[in-house]
């Protein structure tokens with residue numbers, strides 16, 4: 001069984017790749033190296049330099065390496081940048097994930113781990129954050145978006 005790690009050359013993803021390789025798992029990485037580094041990867045782990053939202057690339061890697069599970073770390077993570085360029089972040093996080101999922105579904109890969117971020121919880125009322133916040137937080141984020149849409153350069157309002 002091969003595990004595809006997207007964003008595997010990044011900070012968190014490369015630790016995952018090392019842990020999988022150390023455990024004797026077969027691993028393959030897709031990373032566009034926008035913020036990652038190929039030398040973060042252990043020797044012998046194949047790296048495909050490209051976009052995790054490129055469905056042709058993803059499907060090719062899945063079939064060539066007989067991928068059975070995907071761990072998804074590829075994305076943009078700098079919060080102030082996301083405020084300056086919300087549409088760019090929407091594209092690289094939401095749309096990339098949507099395309100990756102589409103390719104996974106088409107190839108019959110149904111084991112998928114998404115590395116989210118604690119930032120979705122905002123400033124929690126309670127710490128540790130209770131389990132119900134896992135579904136409340138995304139709904140709250142959506143409500144916040146509707147109440148106060150992001151300002152996008154070039155658009156007076158959105």
Ligand SMILES: NC(=O)c1ccc[n+]([C@@H]2O[C@H](COP(=O)([O-])OP(=O)(O)OC[C@H]3O[C@@H](n4cnc5c(N)ncnc54)[C@H](O)[C@@H]3O)[C@@H](O)[C@H]2O)c1
Pocket residue numbers: 006007008009010011012013030031032033034035036037050051052053072073074075076077092096115116117118
């Ligand atoms: N850093 C943390 O403390 C932390 C904690 C928990 C979860 N996470 C989550 O882990 C994930 C990775 O975070 P990170 O801190 O390792 O960031 P990072 O920037 O170091 O890693 C992201 C990796 O994804 C690659 N990448 C970005 N967009 C891509 C795309 N479209 N196609 C292919 N590769 C792409 C980058 O080149 C980079 O190697 C994020 O989803 C983040 O929310 C991070």
